[in-house]
Amino acid sequence: xxxxxxxxxxxxxxxxxxxxxxxxxxxxxxxxxxxxxxxxxxxxxxxxxxxxxxxxxxxxxxxxxxxxxxxxxxxxxxxxxxxxxxxxxxxxxxxxxxxxxxxxxxxxxxxxxxxxxxxxxxxxxxxxxxxxxxxxxxxxxxxxxxxxxxxxxxxxxxxxxxxxxxxxxxxxxxxxxxxxxxxxxxxxxxxxxxxxxxxxxxxxxxxxxxxxxxxxxxxxxxxxxxxxxxxxxxxxxxxxxxxxxxxxxxxxxxxxxxxxxxxxxxxxxxxxxxxxx
Amino acid sequence: xxxxxxxxxxxxxxxxxxxxxxxxxxxxxxxxxxxxxxxxxxxxxxxxxxxxxxxxxxxxxxxxxxxxxxxxxxxxxxxxxxxxxxxxxxxxxxxxxxxxxxxxxxxxxxxxxxxxxxxxxxxxxxxxxxxxxxxxxxxxxxxxxxxxxxxxxxxxxxxxxxxxxxxxxxxxxxxxxxxxxxxxxxxxxxxxxxxxxxxxxxxxxxxxxxxxxxxxxxxxxxxxxxxxxxxxxxxxxxxxxxxxxxxxxxxxxxxxxxxxxxxxxxxxxxxxxxxxxxxxxxxxxx
Numbered sequence: 001x002x003x004x005x006x007x008x009x010x011x012x013x014x015x016x017x018x019x020x021x022x023x024x025x026x027x028x029x030x031x032x033x034x035x036x037x038x039x040x041x042x043x044x045x046x047x048x049x050x051x052x053x054x055x056x057x058x059x060x061x062x063x064x065x066x067x068x069x070x071x072x073x074x075x076x077x078x079x080x081x082x083x084x085x086x087x088x089x090x091x092x093x094x095x096x097x098x099x100x101x102x103x104x105x106x107x108x109x110x111x112x113x114x115x116x117x118x119x120x121x122x123x124x125x126x127x128x129x130x131x132x133x134x135x136x137x138x139x140x141x142x143x144x145x146x147x148x149x150x151x152x153x154x155x156x157x158x159x160x161x162x163x164x165x166x167x168x169x170x171x172x173x174x175x176x177x178x179x180x181x182x183x184x185x186x187x188x189x190x191x192x193x194x195x196x197x198x199x200x201x202x203x204x205x206x207x208x209x210x211x212x213x214x215x216x217x218x219x220x221x222x223x224x225x226x227x228x229x230x231x232x233x234x235x236x237x238x239x240x241x242x243x244x245x246x247x248x249x250x251x252x253x254x255x256x257x258x259x260x261x262x263x264x265x266x267x268x269x270x271x272x273x274x275x276x277x
Numbered sequence: 278x279x280x281x282x283x284x285x286x287x288x289x290x291x292x293x294x295x296x297x298x299x300x301x302x303x304x305x306x307x308x309x310x311x312x313x314x315x316x317x318x319x320x321x322x323x324x325x326x327x328x329x330x331x332x333x334x335x336x337x338x339x340x341x342x343x344x345x346x347x348x349x350x351x352x353x354x355x356x357x358x359x360x361x362x363x364x365x366x367x368x369x370x371x372x373x374x375x376x377x378x379x380x381x382x383x384x385x386x387x388x389x390x391x392x393x394x395x396x397x398x399x400x401x402x403x404x405x406x407x408x409x410x411x412x413x414x415x416x417x418x419x420x421x422x423x424x425x426x427x428x429x430x431x432x433x434x435x436x437x438x439x440x441x442x443x444x445x446x447x448x449x450x451x452x453x454x455x456x457x458x459x460x461x462x463x464x465x466x467x468x469x470x471x472x473x474x475x476x477x478x479x480x481x482x483x484x485x486x487x488x489x490x491x492x493x494x495x496x497x498x499x500x501x502x503x504x505x506x507x508x509x510x511x512x513x514x515x516x517x518x519x520x521x522x523x524x525x526x527x528x529x530x531x532x533x534x535x536x537x538x539x540x541x542x543x544x545x546x547x548x549x550x551x552x553x554x555x556x557x558x559x560x561x562x563x
Contacts, residue, residue: 076454078450078453078454081449081450081453106453106456106457106458107456108456109453109454109455109456110455110456111456113454113455114450114454116447116450116451116454118447120445120447120448120450120451122448122451122452122466122469122470123448123470124469124470124472133452133455133465134452134455134456134457137452137455137457137461137462137465138455138456138457183451186451186455187454187455190455190456
C-alpha cells in the first residue's frame with residue numbers, strides 16, 4: 001500500500017467533523033472521459049463520457065448486460081477484481097485521475113464507497129463491529145472515536161433507533177432491510193465522498209425499499225450518490241439525473257424529469273415505456 | 278389398464294425396498310469394524326489401564342508393570358513439532374491456492390498436493406531419514422516431528438483451500454470496497470469467516486498423524502526413557518504399541534492393548550471436538 005496505515009488513521013482522526021459538503025464543493029464530482037472497458041475480448045463499456053453532479057442522485061438504467069454495473073464499479077476501480085479487465089479513458093474525482101499510475105485502488109475505494117445488491121454484513125461480526133470494521137482495518141484504534149463514528153453512521157443510515165440496544169448481536173440477525181441499511185452505515189463510517197449503489201433495493205420488500213429510498217434522499221445533502229437500478233419507477237422517484245445505457249454505450253443522459261417525460265432518443269423512450277428490456 | 282398399473286406399482290415398491298435394504302446392510306457393514314475394534318480394545322486394554330500406565334516409565338525388559346508416560350508426552354511433543362511445521366505451511370499454502378496465483382499453475386499445485394496426500398506414510402519416514410537423520414547422524418524428535426509435519430501439509434492445504442473457496446465473494450468485495458487492503462481482507466474477513474473449517478482441517482490432520490507409526494520408525498525411533506533434548510530419540514504412543522505388540526512378553530502385550538485404547542480414545546475425542554465445532558451457532562458459515 002502506498003500510504004502507510006498510520007497516516008490514514010491520522011487523516012481520518014484529525015478531521016472528524018470535516019464532511020465533504022463543508023469543503024468547497026465543485027459542481028461535478030466525477031468527470032468520466034472516453035471510458036472503454038473490456039473483459040478479455042468482450043467490450044463491456046464503449047467510449048462513455050459523462051459528468052456526475054455533486055450532492056445529487058444519478059441513476060443508471062438499462063437492460064441486463066448493458067454495462068451499467070461495470071460502469072458503476074469502474075468509478076471506484078472495483079471492476080479490476082475481475083480477471084483480465086482492460087480500461088481506457090479517464091475518471092476524474094474532483095479533478096484527480098483515479099487511474100493515473102501510483103494511485104492505490106484502496107485509497108480510491110476509501111473515497112468512493114459502495115453498497116451492493118445483496119446485503120453482505122460480515123457474518124462473524126456484531127452489528128457494531130460491522131459498522132466500524134472499515135476504520136479498524138484502516139488502522140484507527142481510538143475507541144472513543146470509533147464509538148462516536150458508530151453512532152453517527154448508524155444515525156445517518158436511519159438505523160440507530162432500531163439497533164441501539166442490539167449492537168452486540170450478530171449483524172446477520174437483523175432483517176433484510178436492516179442489513180442493507182447496516183451495509184450503508186458501514187460504507188458511511190469511513191467517510192467517503194461518494195456512495196455507489198448497485199441495485200440496493202432489488203432484494204428487498206416494498207416497505208424496506210421505501211426506507212432505503214427515503215434514506216438516499218437524505219444522504220444526498222452530504223454525499224454524491226450514483227445508483228444502478230432495474231426499477232424505472234425507482235429511478236424516477238429518487239434520482240436527479242438519469243443515464244440510459246444500452247449495449248455498453250451511453251444512449252442518453254440528462255435530468256431525470258427530461259429523460260422520463262421528453263427523451264431525445266427513440267431507444268430511451270422505448271425502454272422507459274417498457275417496449276423492450 | 279388398472280391391473281397393469283398395479284403390477285408396475287408392486288415392482289417399483291420391490292425395487293425401492295431392495296435398494297433401501299442394500300443401503301442399510303452396507304451402513305451396518307461400515308460401522309461393524311469400528312464397533313468391533315473399539316470393544317476388542319476395551320476388553321483387552323482396559324484392565325491394564327491404571328494410574329501407573331499414565332505416570333510411569335516402561336519397566337525393565339521382562340519385568341511386569343511400568344507405564345507409557347514417556348510415550349504419551351512424546352506423542353504430544355511430536356504433534357507440537359509437526360503442527361509447528363504443518364499448520365503454517367498448510368494454511369498459508371491453502372490461502373495462496375484459493376486467493377492468489379494463476380488458474381493453470383494452481384491446478385498443477387492442487388494435483389501435486391493430492392498426489393502427496395496419497396504417498397504412503399513410510400515413504401515420508403524414509404525421506405526424512407535420508408535428509409535429516411543421516412546428515413545429523415542421529416534419530417531425533419525433530420526428525421519425527423518433521424516427518425509428521427510433512428504429512429500434515431497437503432492435508433491442511435487442501436481443506437483450507439476448500440473452506441476458503443466457500444466464503445462468498447460478496448464479503449471480499451464488501452471489505453475491499455471499504456478501502457481495506459487485499460491481505461487484510463483475506464486475514465480479517467475471509468479467514469475469519471472460514472476459521473471453523475480451517476481449525477477442523479487442522480484437528481483432523483493432527484488426529485491423522487497422531488496415529489502414524491511408520492514415519493516414526495527411522496526418525497523418532499522410540500525411547501524407553503524420558504526425552505531430555507529434542508535432538509535425541511523420543512518415544513511415541515503408536516511406536517511403543519508397535520514395539521510392545523511384537524515383543525514376546527504377555528505383560529507388554531496387555532500394555533500394547535492399553536496404549537492402542539488410549540490412542541483411539543484420543544483420536545475419537547478430537548473427532549468429537551470437530552463435530553462440536555462444526556455444529557456451532559451459525560455465526561460462521563463454514
